[in-house]
Amino acid sequence: MDGREQPLLIAGGGIGGLATALGLAQKGFRSILLEKAASLGEIGAGIQLGPNAFHAFDYLGVGQAARAMAVYIDQLRLMDALTADEITHVDLGANFRARFGNPYAVVHRGDLHGVFLRACRASELIELRVSSEVVGYDQDGSSVTAHLANGVRVTGSLLIGADGLWSNIRKQVTSDGPPRVSGHTTYRSVIPTEEMPEDLRWNAATLWAGPKCHIVHYPLSGWKVFNLVVTYHNDAPEPVAGQAVPEAEVLRGFAHVHERAQSIIRHGRDWRLWVLCDRDPNPRWVDGRVALLGDAAHPMLQYFAQGACQAMEDAVCLSHMLSHYPDDHAVALEHYRAQRFGRTARVQLLSRAIGEHIYHPAGEHARLRNAIMRAKSSEDYYRDLAWLYGGTGLAS
């Protein structure tokens, strides 16, 4: 392929775009990454990383740096938000690591993005350009040209659309309209550890599940802070991203849950709101020399905590396919799409399903959830999750 002479173009400098630039550089491909924002960064919240993320870190050459900034939690803990009783937990200790070959961890998004960014800056094969919004592209038999909002044109061998939920590249690849508004409103806060109630400073990713609402918390950044994410299924009609909101608005959806669960919210500060969106799986990810990746290809609700993990798996798979079929971009992109579509579609659809059946059920539905989940051992959960945590961006 002509990819080693002409640079590849990547639209978007989020986790997916940076991971792609790194994966391509590992295989000797030059890339130009075009980011809309005036600087490269991530929002100040946390992110959970399944073992599959660690496989991707190693493949992308940042395994050591990523491991150094993670907090290794002991459990995924499920609490009943109405009674404040534990429903169940999944042990993430030695047996989990032995089973999946890697740990489960939580990190600050800024720290993770920083690891990727430093590695990209250290590579002679990666050029990072900010204030470069890609608004469209055209292509011919030998190259593709990205059109930037500022009038600049950038030409490369391929264009990877890693430009997130509202992807401009996707608009041209699929024309399948805007994302689906889920009606679930998420509020995020990060608080210093000393402000987290002492009896809740668990080394766990804890989920308090209640009727049409839930709360998630876990420690971050060497236990300096706790990440709080609370979600309320209030049928919000419009997409919103990052809007500041007062505590009273956050509490409004939680008047019906146990006082202990409500008290977590009272410790939050500087709350910001997102109305969550996703899409139905759509197999059209490729248009000639253009391919989608990460949220641009398969936006999902966060209930499996896998959106960024899947974006990194995409980067691994794409890099692998381009190096494996260096003389035929069409074959490489089709193999990438074919290998990634089924797995990411499964995560998209199951994320919705676990939102409905684990995070938000009420009444008899919730009692059934508790009974089913209490009856399972950690080994049972490992078996259920093996397809996800035991998988990678590469064919098994």
Ligand SMILES: Cc1cc2nc3c(=O)[nH]c(=O)nc-3n(C[C@H](O)[C@H](O)[C@H](O)COP(=O)(O)OP(=O)(O)OC[C@H]3O[C@@H](n4cnc5c(N)ncnc54)[C@H](O)[C@@H]3O)c2cc1C
């Ligand atoms: C509440 C919440 C919790 C989550 N928790 C987890 C979790 O625990 N674990 C997990 O793995 N995932 C989680 N996710 C999902 C994860 O955040 C996303 O899936 C992931 O960040 C997607 O990365 P991306 O690079 O594809 O897109 P983005 O992070 O959206 O990055 C896109 C980048 O492209 C830029 N851009 C946009 N348009 C253009 C354009 N036209 N031209 C150039 N640049 C452009 C943007 O500025 C941005 O930098 C969560 C999501 C939410 C909402």
